[in-house]
Amino acid sequence: MSRTDEANADKDPTARPELGASGLDAAAQQVRSLKSLDRAPPIEPLKPASETRYLISDLCAYLETYLPPEQISECYRAYLFGAEAHEGQKRKSGEPYIYHPIAVARILAEMRMDYQCLIAALLHDVIEDTPIDKAQLAEAFGEEVAELVDGVSKLTRLDFKSRAEAQAASLQKMLLAMTRDIRVILIKLADRLHNMRTLDSMSPEACRRIARETLDIFAPIANRLGINWIRIELEELSFAHYWPWRRRVIQRALQGRSSGARFEMVSLVETTLRHALQQEGIAGRVEGRQKHLYGIYRKMREKSRGFSELADVFAFRVTVDRVDTCYRVLGLVHNLYKPVPGRFKDYIAIPKANGYQSLHTALIGPQGIQIEIQIRTEDMQRLAESGIAAHWMYKSGGQSAGANPTALAADWLQNLLEMQREAGNSVEFLEHVKIDLFPDEVYVFTPKGRIHALKRGATVVDFAYAIHSDVGNTCVAARIDRRMAPLSTQLRNGQTVEIITAPGARPNPGWLNFVVTAKARVNIRGHLKNIKQREAQALGRRLLNTELAALGTTLEMLEPVRLAAYLEETGLGSLEELFGEIGLGNRLAPLVARRLAGAEGADSETRLDNRDLHPHRLAIRGTEGMVVNFARCCRPIPGDAITAIFSPGRGIVVHRAECRNLGGLEGKRDKRLDVEWSKEPEGEFATEIRVEVNNRRGVLAVVAGAIAELGSNIENVQTIEKDGVMTDLEFRLLVKSRDHLARIMRRVRLIPDVDRITRITRS
Known part of the structure; x- marks a missing residue:
């Protein structure tokens, strides 16, 4: 593949624009300025963290380090069960499929997970990819293992309209299973990690799709649960497959910056910190490292900076025994190097949402290079790397005060349940989850001091x-x-x-x-949806009664047997559901009324076509809510002759009777609804006027003042200059009626600089 082709392959047509010349493109230009890419220092491809192919004997030998023999025997039995179920199946790489579940179980074993979780990992694809079902699995290994495997399995036996809908439904199923047992997501993260390590056998399109999904969903979930090492590896592997050229550009730039004196600087800072700790009698570990490539790339995008503008590419970690020692070390490093104002963060006093605790500070190091130092205790370090998995890994150890990843994860899972209840469908739920997974946080207090x-x-x-x-x-x-x-x-x-x-x-x-925030958005939408449903049911009842009255009957006069038969035929559960469907415009009241009244012959058609002679019309009060909408093209107000059309999902849309947009509906009586204004309409209604004025200073204020004098509120005003002499002022007003609008127009017409005033109707 040529360099240009590879760069084009990196482009994501759905992504927002990345950076300008001062951003990543500038860094890329530095690399392209080399005489030949082939003459540049060779770049090692990103290797998976583990290329080892684990056998069941390797796994069992590892399990002997922390599990009793009887539990290891159960894991081996699960392996035999899975190997038989997957017999003859191969991965894209050509190797037997059972190698994948063994590798997933090994990842979880390194996290010291319990044996039931390991059994579920060995069997995690059995329900999805073999004839074995959940009941058979429960019989062989128990209900708990079957629930774990079912939670990880995709929804493959349902029909979906698109890949996105299928993906969203499967992820929703997995996340809801996670709320019952957090081990579901740990198995899924291990599964995704091994898949990413072996992604090279997939097609380029599949690689990019899986890498994008990993960056959007699974790496953020690992971060939300505090499992830092999985998050970093998922991000690095996804970066290599989704933006391989960008990764090479940054790696080359980093190699240039990191060579020679830079590595000497890292060694110097480490030595200086260790010596300072020894002088103060503080026992601690000092580690220096180069930041991860994806983290550097993300910072370049977020801050719109080129690589040469990034300062803190190097980070150092100081690990000590106690919390008070952390603050002593902070003072020590601030005495060694000058701190950067505004770059200190105390995540010990105020932990992150995933329980992460540490002190972060940025300093001006040797040679004027900016460095970042993180200071934490040993417990904080374990929790920073393992997060909620520390519940299994370090059961015998203590936890840092104020940081309980298990409790914080439980709070997040409770929010997921609330979002699921309020979300309309799986796609909407997944969008809310994505919003919730990227918290760049701000900390505020309640009056009682709660953070x-x-x-x-x-x-x-x-x-x-x-x-x-x-x-x-x-x-x-x-x-x-x-x-x-x-x-x-x-x-x-x-x-x-x-x-x-x-x-x-x-x-x-x-x-x-x-x-x-996702919680606010989903609650607002859910509440409004419930309000709209209630309003739709009230409107639907009125519409149906109006149509039945035109046919000489009422809802109360209909035979219950006829109503029950119609509900069964249409698959609706109740009359309230039928009213809601009518109110939202999903079912047309005239057709429903004719079916219920048993009047579907020619005589009923004649009666329906002559409804203009019938006194039964729906009265519009203006307080019907979200299911009665007023057309923006003609903006009807009380006093106008009006008609309405059905709009599926919205309810009814009211137009002025002379609106040009109604032209194609004259003969379609079932699409139209006879309406009229209530004798006492309530509220204010939007309308638009155009005022042609002499282009003089202050004329807008004079016209606006005249409108306000007559009790109208101006929602919007737009000025359109015509020829330098005349200007059009277009106002959107709130008025109570046609008479109210007429008074306003008469008053504005008396202003000397006003040449003409008209009401606007848009086509």
Whole structure:
């Protein structure tokens, strides 16, 4: 493959634009400026962390280090069961399929997982890829193992409209199984890790698809659970397969920066830190390392910087025995090297959402090179690497105060359950999970001093939902540091936020424009969906009664047997469900009414076509909610002659009777609905006017003032300059009726600089 072809292969057509000339392209240009790519220092391909092909004897020998013999025997029995089930199956690489489950079990064994988890790992593809079902598995190895295997298995026996829908449904199934047993996701992470280590046997398209999914879902889940070593390896392997050319560019640039004096600098800093610790009598380990390639690339993207502009490519870790020693070491390193202002983070006092604890500080090291130093205890280091897996790996050891990954994971899983209940479908649920998996955090306080970690950019509404769903649903205002603030205010680190609620309040659809957390978004949508459903049912009942009245009957007069037969025929569970379908426009009230009334002959057609003579019309009050929409093309207001059309999923859309967009529906009575304004409509309605004025200073303020005098609120104004002499002012107003609009237009017409005023109708 040529260099150009490879670069093109790296492009993701769905990704947002990456960086400008000052970003990654600048780093790439540095490499391309070499006389020949072939003359550059050779780049070693990314090797998997383990290329070893483990046999069952190797696995059993390893298990002897921490499991009793009887449990190892059960694992061996599971291997025999799986080997027989997968007999004749091969992986893309050509090797027997059973090697894959053994490798997955070995990864989990290195995490000291219990024997039931290892049995499930050895059998994790049996339900999905062989005739063995869950019941047979439960009979052979118990219900617990069968549940674990079923949780990891994809949904393969259902029909989906697209690959994305199938993927989302399978991931939803896995994540919900994870809420019952966290070991499900640990098995899946081990499975994905081994698949990524052996991805070279797949086609390039499959490699990119799997790598993208790994970066979007599985690496963030590993990070959310605090299993750092799995997260790093998944990211590095995905980076190599999704953006291989970008990885080579960064690696070459890093090799140039890291050679010679740079490595001497790393050695010098390590030696200096160790010597300083010894002088102070502090026992600790010092480790220096070069940051991972994907981490460097991600920072280049996030900060829109080229490689040459990145400073902290090197990091050092100091591991000590106690928490108070961490702060002593912090003072020590700040005395050795000058700290960078604004780059200190105390994750010991305020742990990350996954339980991670450490002190982070950036310093100006030797030769003016910026370095990062992390200071933590041995317990913090174990938790940083293993996260929730430390529950199995270090059962006998203590945990750092204030950081309990198991409890934090349980909180996150509870949020997943809440999102699943409110999400409309699996694709929507997966999108919410993706949002929740990328928390660049901001820390705020309740008035009682409780800390909440939120995604950066979170608003007051996000904070309200983080406290409790009921608080979010009823919030009306907030005090930030004792000062009143709008609900859309973005929060900053260290602020104290007090939420003000009202019993009758409910979520506003406009909140969706600024909330950033998945919990807030899914709760708002779920609440609005329930409101819309109730409004749809009320409207559907009114529509059906109106149509039945036109046919000389009512809902109460219909025979129960006829209603039950119709519900059974249409697959609807209740009358309320039928009303909801009608209200949302998914079923047409005239057709339903004719079926229920048993009037489907020619006579009924005649009666239906003559409905204009019938007094039964649906009265529009303006308070019907989200299922009655007013067309933006003609913007009807009380006093206009109106008609309505059915819109599936939305309900009905009301137009002015003379609207040009109704032209194709004149003869389609089943698509239209006879409506009229209620005698006492409520609320205000949007309409648009165009005012042609002389282009003079202050004329806009004069016109706006005249509109305000007559009690109308201006929602939007747009100026359109015509010829330098005349200007069109287009206003979107809120009015109560046609008479109200007429008074406003008469008042505006009296202004001397106004030449003409008209009501706007858009086609």
